[in-house]
Amino acid sequence: MTAGIDFGLVVAAELAGEAFAQTLQLNIEYSPAPPFNSGRPEVASKEALEAARARYSKLLPGRRAGAEAAAARL
Secondary structure (H helix, E strand, O other), X not given: OHHHHHHHHHHHHHHHOHHHHXXXXXXXXXXXXXXXXXXXXXXXXXXXXXXXXXXXXXXHHHHHHHHXXXXXXX
């Protein structure tokens, strides 16, 4: 399975650039023996970390509302 993720990250780097691939790796927190050292926030590049934070900041309000609605149904 990890070989497939490694391959996918390399393809993503070829198609969209290494910074994008590093951000993807950070998003899935993939860090066994990856093609980029970007699988954890403490080792990711500043650019990858900022891109991941920007992406998730847009998703957070909807996820929070969904979690609150689910909790209210319990």
